[in-house]
Amino acid sequence: MAILAIEDLTKRFGDVLAVDGLSFKVAPGEIFGFLGGNGAGKTTTLRMVLDIIRPTSGRLEIAGSTPNRRNAQAIGFLPEERGLYGNMSAIDTIIxxxxxxxxxxxxxRAYGLELLERFGLADxxxxxxxxxxxxxAQKVQLxxxxxNRPHLLLLDEPFSGLDPVNQGLLEExxxxxxxxGAAVVFSTHVMQHAERLCDRLLLLRRGKKRFEGTLDEARALLPSRIQAVAKxxxxxxxxxxxxxxCEPLAEGWSLYQLQLEAGRSSAQxxxxxxxxxxxxxxxxxxxASLHDVFVRLVGDEEIER
Amino acid sequence: MNGILLVARREFRQIVAMKSFWLTLLLLPVAFALGPLLATQFEDDEATRVIILDRSQGDTAQAVRARFELEDDRAVLADLSRHVRRYSLEAADPSALWAQHDRWYGEEDVAAFRRAGGLPAALAAIEREQLPDTPKFDLPTPSYAFIDAPSPLDGAPDSEIDEQAQAVLGSEDEESGADLVVLVGSAYPQQPVVRVFANDQPRPSFLTNLQDVLTRDLRAQIMVSEGLAPQTAEAVQTIVPAIAVITPPPGGGAREAVLVRSIVPLALSYILMMALLLSGSWMLQSSVEERSNKLLESLLACIRPEELMYGKLIGTLAVGLSMLLVWLLCAAAAIFWTQGEVEQFIRPALAPVSSPGIVLAIVYFFLAGYVSVSIIFLAIGAISKSMSEAQGFLMPVLLAILLPITILLQAIIAGNDGIIVQVLTWVPLWTPFAVLARLGSGIATWELVGAGTLLAAFIVAQFVLLGRLFRASLLAQGQKPSLRVLYERMRSSN
Known part of the structure; x- marks a missing residue:
């Protein structure tokens, strides 16, 4: 059974359609990448999963029930904008x-100390x-x-603001x-992280799903580029x-960039x-790289926005 | 519920960990304790030193001294009478002058008091009657002390008297320095002029008494010169009507009684205001900190906005009640410590707030007032991204709350129960303060119930509307919201 199931989820803020009929499922143990440009609706979707904001329409289930306080206790969440109480100690904050x-x-306390030990903050x-x-502080927030050893871990742009060492720690x-066994859903702009970590991906553009599938399926969306030295x-x-x-070579040979007809493979x-x-x-x-797929499906303007 | 209590506990602990909390908590009791001490220090309890230089060869100086001694004894007798009445000590000697309170003590009364042994005899009689914990009689300080003129002034020729008098007035010497020098010239009473040297304007009471003594003397001399026997002339001067003064016992007068009965309710109203302002501003600070530290999203992933709001309210309420408890304990300690007079004063002051119904009303209006105003502070915290932005919302709200309350408290102290007090009683924002303050002077049961019901309805409306505003504003982005935006957030139930 999927730990997170979203069906035809829509959220409007006045005249703005932030999420438009979104559907997807995430299974336990799966790492699910939630990709999209700024304002694509990633954070809004995560907030609806967390029951911080309510959907305008659609269905949302966590472990088979609608978002509520009980299943919220099984969720771990790392927001994009991070902060903690400055006057609280690390362990008190975790507790x-x-x-x-x-x-x-x-x-x-026991698991908090174990986590701090793992993150090199025991002292x-x-x-x-x-x-x-x-x-x-970001490690403490993590x-x-x-x-709570969450069954569903939601990470909103988790790698932003982290140095390479801490990015490695977060990946681990x-x-x-x-x-x-936890389902991990994370939103990101950084395609390398998604390529390295995700079992499946979802690409959002202006609140609407543009793609959902594995990394291979995503890359297959764009034709392969074939280079050949031929006559x-x-x-x-x-x-x-x-x-x-592209480039003439000696004795009638040249470097060619080949583009295949639809349905043809390089092997054929x-x-x-x-x-x-x-x-x-x-x-x-x-x-094609994930970046190419992202640019093609989401668009350059989405990245820049 | 667990989440609410966790938020409340964290809120409470954060505020209590602030230095400003402890400073403010202790400031009020310390101010109340230091106030009387400082007042005592600054009080002018030294007698005015007076030199009478009589060059008329008559007995004018002696007559002036006798008059002021009489005034001092009259003051002692009057104070003693008040003391006896306050502590019901008349049984010590019902026939004594100090046991008869309905009069202005005349010269004959003072003379009789002296003949009966004066203050020592009176205190000895009272001591036999009074209970062990009855406070001692506080002897009033004499207003004037007459000292002899130092030799340079005493022996100075008329041409140098002014200079010598000024020297005495400017002297810091405790033996020979004086505040007033009265010069009765050698030509007195043929030239009925008496000069008074002083650095400051002498008190009217001094001049009035001095003039009275001299006038009597002059009149007696004229009457004698006109053929009247000296005894007759003296008798004419001393004929005065007896003046009966009817007053309630100390603390029992209509105005005084209302004031005494209103002390505790007024103090409660004032403490509510103080505690609210302090804990409200701390809560506001913590809310703004949560927002500016980008903590809210993490919190809202764990608890509902309503739980966060209730938790903050309960935490702030706990802070306010803790402050109240500490202040009440300090007051109780002060009463226990000072016993006597304060206890005597507190007993009538507590009378109007000692019935179970009134105690219930106090608890209700205090808590309701706290919640009602705190939720406004909380909403301001939710819509503000920084303390400076919060101040912009806070100032008009504070003015709207505090200005009418200041007027209200003054009106209650003045015994005024007019239209302003009535209006403030029925406007929910000010109801708690008005009702608490009016408990001493008397408030009709129907007003109490009506205003309380209206206040409850107002708080419910606040929870609904400001709750929506709180929820909608927590994660809102962008510029400082306009009034229109705030209105729309309150209308929206999502």
Whole structure:
């Protein structure tokens, strides 16, 4: 059973349609990337999952029931804009959030200390947040999201503002949560993180879903780029819609950029060339990156906005 | 419920951890304790030192001194009478002058008091009657002390008298320095001129008494010169009507009684105002901090906005009640410590607030007032991104609350129960303050119930409207919201 199921979810703010008929499901142990430009509706969707704001229409289920206080205790959340009480100590902050999520103080303290140990902050457990560096405070905030060992971990732009070391630590925690059976949903602009971590992805544009599937499926949305060193006869091979001569080489050879017709694969093209004696000195296929897919589906203007 | 209490506890602990909390908490009792002490320090309790230089060879100086001694004894007798009446000590000697309160003590009365042994005899009689915890009689300080003229002034020729008198007035010497020098010239009474040297304007009471003594003397001399026997002339001067003065016992007069009965209710109203302003501003500070520190989204992922709001309200209420408790304990300690006079004063002051119904009304209006105003502070905290922005919303609200309350408290102290007090009683924002302040002077039961019901309805409306505003504003972005935006947020139930 999906831990998070969203069906035809819509949210309007006055005349603005922030989320438009969104549907998707996330299974336990799955890492789900929530990709989209600024204002695409990612944060609004996460806030609806957290029951901070109510949907205009649509259905939203967490572990089979609508968002409520009980299932909120099974959620861990790291917001994009982060902050904690400056005059509280690290461990007191973790215990406070743990207790708000229904934990007993002793259990919250024990796991809070374990998390601080894991994040290299064991010796700063009693230090006040206001006395810590920004990086340390962000680790404490991550600990507040994990203290209840959530079944659903929601991370809103989790990598923004983190240095490479802390980005690595966060990636490790995402993978750990997934290994322990938690569903992880995170929104991001950084495609490398999504490529490295996500089992499945969802691309949003202006509140509407543009794509949902695995990374391979996403990359397959765009045709592969094929580079070949061949002679002029390559342009007449069936299945090639366009052969662009990029660089002339010696003895009639040239570097070509090939574009396939819809439904044709690079393997079919290579097979045809070898069986029909079409001369080739180099045949190289490069698949579309997630960044390319993102730019194509979401658009440059979304990134810049 | 658990989330509400957790938020309340955190809120309470954060405020209590502030230095300003402890400073403010202790400031009020310390101010009340230091006030009387400082007043005592600044009080002018030294007698005015007077030199009478009589060069007329008559007995004018002696007559002036005798008159002021009589005034001092009259003051002692009057104060003693008031003391006896306050503590019901008449049984010590019902026939004594100090046991008869309905008069202005005349010269004959003072003379009789002296003949009966004066203050020592009176105190001895009273001591036999009074209870062990009855406060001691506080002897009034004599207004004037007559000292002998120092030799340079005493022996100065007429031409140097002014200079010597000024020297005496300017002297810091405790033995020879004086505040007033009265010069009765050698030509007196043929030239009925008496000169008074002083650095400051002498008190009217001094001049009045001095003039009275000299006038009597002059009149007696004229009457004698006109053939009247000296005894007759003296008798004419001393004929005065007896003046009966009828007053309620101390603390029992209509105006005084209302004031005494209103002390505790007024203090409650004032304390409500103080505690609200202080804890409200701390709560506001913490709300703005949560917003500016970008904490709200993390919190709202764990608890509902309503739980956050109730938790903050309960936390602030707990802070206010703790402050009240500490102040009441300090007051109780002060009463216990000072016993006597304060206790005697407090007993009638507590009378109007000692019935169970009134105690219930006090608790209700105090808590309702606290919640009603705190929720306004909370809403301001939710719509403000910074303290400076919060101040912009806060100032008009504070003025709207405080100005009428200041007028109200003054009206109650003045015994005024007019239209302003009535209006303030029925406007929910001011109802708690008005009702609490009026409990001493008397408020009809129907007014109490009506205003209380209206206040309850107002608080429900506040919870609905300001609750919506709170929820809608928590994660709102952008510029400072306009009144129109605030209105729309209050209307929206999402």
């Amino acid at each position: 406070y959030f743990g207790r708000l999520k229904g934990l007993e103080p002793a259990a919250a 700063r457990a009693k230090a006040k947040i206001g006395e810590m560096s920004k990086g340390m 600990a507040t999201a994990l203290v 925690e995402i993978l750990r949560a997934s290994r322990e 002029e006869s390559i342009a007449g091979v069936p299945g090639i819609s366009r052969a662009t001569r 093209l290579l097979e045809h060339c070898t069986t029909h004696g079409v001369p080739l000195r180099r045949f190289e296929e490069s698949r």
